[in-house]
Amino acid sequence: MQLVSPALPVGAYTYSQGLEWAVESGRIRDETGAGAWIGDLMRHGIGRFEAPLVAALIRHWSVGNSAEIARLNADFLASRESAELRAETLQMGFSLNRLLADLRDPALDNLRSGLADLPEIAFPTVWSGLAAAWQIDRQTAVVGYLWAWAENQVMAALKAVPLGQASGQRLLAELGQAVPPIAATALTLPESDWSNLTPAFALCCARHETQYSRLFRS
Structure with a gap:
């Protein structure tokens, strides 16, 4: 719950991941449009690339496979299509990495040393390392990761469209039902089938x- 909380001090609330431009350009105009945009992106993008990558990273962190961790971290950075998206994951990765020392948890010592070898750290790399260090099972972790992403997108839509609080809760209820099956697919999806197209x-x-004129950093 701590890992998926909006209180996690990584600045996620400052990013919309393109949703703000989708509103500006008229692609998202209302609750229905916001739900379709967020839901489709979760199913066809986040759920088919970022979520299986997180699941794989948790597995590799659990066994200390530093070579695969470095490879997947580099792959994720290379997959960022815009300068803003790349800057976003690096900033959030930096913030979460900095938090590790402040948590004063001996269980995170191996994670801190493993991250020290990476020149640039993507947010999913640190996040998955925390999930592994705290022995959160992969199904629960991936569900939580997807939920946190969807919640942040809904909060961005509330501000940018804008939408009311009741609309936000309806969107979260709908998206929440889609999260478990997307997570289940991500856990078994072969890397050859990963796609963020x-x-x-x-x-x-x-x-x-x-x-x-904009509210968000991405």
């Missing part, structure tokens, strides 16, 4: 970089 998402993220 979401062109509209990539374009919105890139266009957001020059958006004149």
Whole structure:
């Protein structure tokens, strides 16, 4: 629960991941549009690339496979389609890595030393390492990761569209039902089938970089 809490001090609330441009360009106009955008991205993008990557990283952290951790960390950084997305995961990774020392938990010593060897650290790499160090089973961790992502997207939609609080709760209830089956697929998806091919998402993220008036950093 601590890992998926909005109180985790990594600055996730400052990012919309292209959703703000989708609102600006008229692709998202209301609750229905926001639900379709977030749900489709979770099913076809986050759920088919980021979620299975987190599951794989947890497995490799659990057995200390540093070579695979470094490879997957580099793969995730290379998959970021825009400068903002890359800066986002590095900033959040940096913030979560800095938190490790402040937690004063001896169980995190191996994680801290493992991360010290990486020149740049993506957020999922640190997050999955914490999940492994705290011995959270992979199913629970991936469900939590997807839920935290969806919740942050809904909060961004509440501000950017804007939507009311009741709309936000309806969206969360709908998205919450979709999370467990997406997580179950992510746990068994072969790496050869991972895919983050979401062109509209990539374009919105890139266009957001020059958006004149905005609330979010991405």
